[in-house]
Amino acid sequence: MPLAWALLLLLGLSARRDWGCLQCDNSVREALKQLRLALIPSRFQQGQLQARAQVVLRGMEGPFFRDYALNAFVGRVGIDRLDLVASFVKNQTSNLMANSLRDEPLLDELVTLRERVIKELKKVLRSYELKACDPKICRLLKEEVLDCLHCQMISPKCIREKYCFIDGQPMDLQYHKKNEFQWSPGLTGSIISVCLAVLAFGIIVASAITYRRNRKLLLQ
Numbered sequence: 246m247p248l249a250w251a252l253l254l255l256l257g258l259s260a261r262r263d264w265g266c267l268q269c270d271n272s273v274r275e276a277l278k279q280l281r282l283a284l285i286p287s288r289f290q291q292g293q294l295q296a297r298a299q300v301v302l303r304g305m306e307g308p309f310f311r312d313y314a315l316n317a318f319v320g321r322v323g324i325d326r327l328d329l330v331a332s333f334v335k336n337q338t339s340n341l342m343a344n345s346l347r348d349e350p351l352l353d354e355l356v357t358l359r360e361r362v363i364k365e366l367k368k369v370l371r372s373y374e375l376k377a378c379d380p381k382i383c384r385l386l387k388e389e390v391l392d393c394l395h396c397q398m399i400s401p402k403c404i405r406e407k408y409c410f411i412d413g414q415p416m417d418l419q420y421h422k423k424n425e426f427q428w429s430p431g432l433t434g435s436i437i438s439v440c441l442a443v444l445a446f447g448i449i450v451a452s453a454i455t456y457r458r459n460r461k462l463l464l465q
Contacts, residue, residue, distance in 0.1 A: 266322055266366065267310045269396035270331045277306045280338040284355075288347050301355045305362070311393060313363060318370040319377070319404055320393035326369040327391060333365050377401060378409035 267273045281302040289295035314320045337358050346354055373390060377383045383403035392399045 266314050266320075266327060266370075266391065266393040267331060267334060267362070268306070269391060269393070270327075273331050273334050274306060276335045276338045277302065280342060281306065283342045284351065288351055290348055294348050294352050298352050298355055301352070301359060305359060309359070310362070310366060313366065314370055314393040317367075318374055319408060320370075321377070321390045321399070321401075322369050322373050322393065323388065324391050324398070326372060330362070330365045330369055334362055337361065373401075374404065374409065377404040378406070 281299070285299055285302070286295055289298055311320075314322070341351075341354060341358065344354075376386060380403065383401070386401035388401065389398040390401050391397075
């Protein structure tokens with residue numbers, strides 16, 4: 246039984262929580278996944294271009310939009326407005342799968358798609374922030390908003406002035422020719438979470454072993 250609890254704890258602590266805003270929508274995740282499967286590798290002849298396209302698409306499926314929502318804004322958005330962005334993403338992915346672009350022109354189009362989605366996402370993130378940063382308006386907010394980090398609906402809250410309108414840092418929307426890997430705060434959090442899970446698992450296993458040994462000694 247202790248081992249069973251240890252496994253449950255390990256799974257719970259190490260479970261990925263890096264979906265954000267758009268990734269909270271199953272239909273968006275599925276659309277991006279289907280786009281990746283449709284384009285790679287069949288639409289890329291050159292291995293280097295294929296690798297870059299893989300990074301762009303995997304990023305959109307994974308932490309890219311979450312990092313933008315949390316680093317450039319407070320990471321909360323009205324769900325009704327987010328639905329419009331989700332529809333935009335699904336329409337764009339359908340168009341890309343239907344066209345005949347290949348290799349570098351297709352890679353450029355993928356990067357352009359990411360830029361367009363960021364612009365649409367920025368509108369809805371900023372819309373909430375404008376309301377939540379206004380002391381007079383924020384107290385009147387009643388409808389729940391989506392927490393982009395945990396994919397949970399939460400009550401709207403006023404944002405402190407020092408956290409308002411922080412969308413001043415540049416987002417690198419271009420693919421990197423030399424180094425595709427970028428460290429993100431979300432990756433750090435994931436590593437820490439996994440390390441804590443492994444540590445907790447080790448402690449529980451050690452406790453279970455000690456318990457069994459002590460029990461054997463008492464029975465002898």
